[in-house]
Amino acid sequence: MRYGVIGAGAMGYRYGVLLQEKAGIPVDFIETWDPNREQVQKQGGVYVSRDHENRHLVPINIYAPEDYHGHPDVWIVFKKQMQLADELERDAAAGLFHPDQYVFSAMNGLGHFEKLAQYFNPDQMLAGTAMIATVLNGPGDVDFMGPENGEAMHMAPYNDQAPDETMEEIYADFQRATLGPEMCGNWLGMCLTKVAFNAVCNTLCTMFEINMGQFGSYPGAAEMAEQLFNEAHDAAARAGIKMIEDRGQQVQSVLDSCVKLKYHYPSMYQDFSKGRPTEVDYINGYIARLGRKNDYPCRTHEFVTHEVHLAEQMRQYRN
Numbered sequence: 001m002r003y004g005v006i007g008a009g010a011m012g013y014r015y016g017v018l019l020q021e022k023a024g025i026p027v028d029f030i031e032t033w034d035p036n037r038e039q040v041q042k043q044g045g046v047y048v049s050r051d052h053e054n055r056h057l058v059p060i061n062i063y064a065p066e067d068y069h070g071h072p073d074v075w076i077v078f079k080k081q082m083q084l085a086d087e088l089e090r091d092a093a094a095g096l097f098h099p100d101q102y103v104f105s106a107m108n109g110l111g112h113f114e115k116l117a118q119y120f121n122p123d124q125m126l127a128g129t130a131m132i133a134t135v136l137n138g139p140g141d142v143d144f145m146g147p148e149n150g151e152a153m154h155m156a157p158y159n160d161q162a163p164d165e166t167m168e169e170i171y172a173d174f175q176r177a178t179l180g181p182e183m184c185g186n187w188l189g190m191c192l193t194k195v196a197f198n199a200v201c202n203t204l205c206t207m208f209e210i211n212m213g214q215f216g217s218y219p220g221a222a223e224m225a226e227q228l229f230n231e232a233h234d235a236a237a238r239a240g241i242k243m244i245e246d247r248g249q250q251v252q253s254v255l256d257s258c259v260k261l262k263y264h265y266p267s268m269y270q271d272f273s274k275g276r277p278t279e280v281d282y283i284n285g286y287i288a289r290l291g292r293k294n295d296y297p298c299r300t301h302e303f304v305t306h307e308v309h310l311a312e313q314m315r316q317y318r319n
């Protein structure tokens with residue numbers, strides 16, 4: 001099968017390059033961020049490192065949507081939540097989407113699948129979550145964090161049915177690409193479990209401008225995580241959403257990830273530190289809205305969402 005990656009950023013490069021290099025599968029990249037596309041075209045590919053080492057050039061095909069005339073079987077979508085609506089509108093206007101195509105996305109937060117469902121058949125959509133840490137150093141330069149074969153991800157059909165033949169093929173391709181896929185049902189519970197994880201790690205690391213190892217080294221880390229998970233799980237239960245890990249497993253997963261990915265600055269920090277808006281409204285903000293909708297205020301998530309926005313706004317007063 002042929003793959004197209006929409007969004008040649010940190011995670012888009014991670015999936016596309018691994019599919020290309022490990023599984024030998026043809027991949028095309030669509031990128032609307034001009035400096036990134038131009039840099040890749042100028043240097044003849046993307047520079048890829050792993051844990052800051054072995055920086056090497058990987059040749060890739062990259063296009064602006066309007067210049068692309070291919071027809072991949074599967075689109076892999078990795079944009080920031082707030083960029084997605086404009087991206088999909090531009091891609092659709094450029095004639096990129098066709099009724100036979102499948103789509104997969106493992107973006108953080110929630111809100112993207114409703115947007116994707118405006119362009120794709122819900123029976124051909126795969127939801128995903130990725131416990132895969134990646135840093136975009138700048139245009140055309142990406143760093144895969146963590147050891148080879150350390151990648152781990154979940155995927156689930158968006159229609160909550162058993163995966164069809166194409167979905168099984170995508171799963172097999174991801175396996176060959178060493179992305180560490182695990183197929184499950186219950187797409188919403190799967191995604192909300194990752195949202196709750198990111199609502200702890202991404203948000204707290206961003207606010208205190210620390211990496212995951214530094215957060216994990218704080219003796220109160222488990223207690224802080226527990227408070228946020230308790231609210232998220234209470235809100236999920238009231239909304240009738242079954243999480244794929246329980247509260248204790250989620251706290252342990254944070255502590256383990258803070259060891260395994262100790263040098264990683266979560267993607268939210270990468271946005272924050274470069275002066276860009278963060279995805280907090282789709283992460284803690286999503287949990288807070290879910291709680292309110294079900295008559296259960298998640299006061300810590302509400303407060304923390306404000307704190308991140310306050311920190312974003314206060315960046316203007318820094319030297």
Ligand SMILES: NC(=O)C1=CN([C@@H]2O[C@H](COP(=O)(O)OP(=O)(O)OC[C@H]3O[C@@H](n4cnc5c(N)ncnc54)[C@H](OP(=O)(O)O)[C@@H]3O)[C@@H](O)[C@H]2O)C=CC1
Pocket residue numbers: 007008009010011012033078079080081083106107108109130131132133134135136137138139266267268274276279
């Ligand atoms: N990175 C990670 O480890 C993980 C990320 N995710 C999720 O995947 C999705 C995609 O995220 P990710 O791949 O990290 O994001 P990207 O690397 O794609 O960054 C997104 C955008 O940010 C801008 N940008 C990025 N780097 C720079 C830079 N150096 N200078 C200026 N602008 C820059 C560009 O848009 P513009 O010019 O419009 O600002 C770019 O298109 C998100 O939902 C994220 O939460 C999920 C798991 C792990």
Ligand SMILES: CC(C)(CO)C(=O)C(=O)O
Pocket residue numbers: 108130131132133134198201202261264265266267268
């Ligand atoms: C890698 C991981 C899991 C760390 O929270 C992530 O999702 C991110 O950086 O956004």
